[in-house]
Amino acid sequence: MPTPSPMLVCPRCRRADAGGLHVGTLDPGGEGLRCQACGAEYPLVDGIPVVARDCAPLLAADTPAGAALADIYARSxxxxxxxxxxxxxxxxxxxxxxxxxxRPGTVVLDQGLPMLRLARGAGAGACVCADLLDPPFLPGAFDVVVLANVLDLLIDPLLAFQQAFALAGPGGRLVVTCPYAFTGDGPPRFTPADLGGGFGAVQAGALTLVEAHELEWPLRTTARLTQVHRTDAFVFEKRVG
Ligand SMILES: C[S@@+](CC[C@H](N)C(=O)[O-])C[C@H]1O[C@@H](n2cnc3c(N)ncnc32)[C@H](O)[C@@H]1O
Ligand SMILES: [Zn+2]
Known part of the structure; x- marks a missing residue:
């Protein structure tokens, strides 16, 4: 049975106030999708929705270099x-x-359209081009949320973790893996202990650590070169209530 596509919400008019969270949902309209609340339009590229406050950088990154990077993951x-x-x-x-x-059948959010074309070809249940720091989904919409090998690339890994936490429903799970291959300038923004503690959420009782492993992640960077990262891999469960 195909995976149902999750409801998409508009990142441009979403807001929270004393009355709770206010969201506009996206329906087919115009050339792509349209927010039923504010009328904002979002493009479909080869059938993949691009849903961000500013879609221009995501569309501009749809390049041959992006496709070459996607090939690395597809063969690894x-x-x-x-x-x-x-x-x-x-x-x-x-x-x-x-x-x-x-694996096939998941909902894949990525900022890279070339990645998403390959994800769709590999059997993804649904693909969305978006910023994971501002994901266009409802809180609690998923039973399992995965952050595999991405936190160490981000300026704000804590915000990413908090978004993943918010998207998981009560009793839901977070699957988080990290090679600590930090890119960019400056010192690492978190440690293995930060990650294993769910950035404080385990100690606070909001998450339980269910599994922890150290696993090798071979990445076939070229047809003749494989880089093997050592990753930490965790499963957390979100407290009910
Ligand atoms: C190292 S790859 C890991 C891919 C996959 N999770 C895996 O383990 O094979 C990191 C991915 O995160 C995506 N990414 C990085 N920053 C992102 C952001 N702010 N929003 C959405 N995707 C992002 C990249 O485009 C890339 O596909
Ligand atoms: Zn809107």
Missing amino acids: TAGPLQDWLRGVVPVGALELGGGVGV
Whole structure:
């Protein structure tokens, strides 16, 4: 059975106040999707919705270099981390920064259209081009949310973790893996201990740590070169109530 596409909400008019969260949902309209609340329009590129406050950078990044990067992930499906992910990530899970997806049948959110074309070809349940720091979904919409090998690329890994937490429903799970291959300037923005503690959420009782492993992640950077990262891999469960 195909995975149902999740409801998309408008990042431009979403707001929270004393009356709760106010969201506009996206329906087909114009050339792509239109917000039923504010009328904002979002494009479809090869059938993939691009849903961000500013879609221009996501559209501009749809380049041959992006496609070459996507090919690396598409040919790197074999390895201990990949096997483990296929076991703990079910159909219908949301993958944030999902690349080409860790298995068929998930909802893949990524900023890269080339990644998403390959994810769709590999059997993703739904693909959305968006910023994972501002994801266009309702809170609690997913049973499992995945952050695989993306937190260490981000300026604000804590915000990304908080978004993943918000998107998981009560009793839902977070699957988080990290090679700590930080890019960019400056010192690392978090440690393995920060991550294993769910950035404080385990100590606060909001998450329970269910599994923790150290797993190798081979990445076939070229046809002749494989880089093996050592990753930490965690499963957390969100407290009910
Ligand atoms: C190292 S790859 C990992 C891909 C996949 N999760 C895996 O483990 O094979 C990181 C992915 O995160 C995506 N990404 C990075 N920052 C992002 C952001 N702010 N919003 C959405 N996707 C992002 C990249 O485009 C890339 O596909
Ligand atoms: Zn709107």
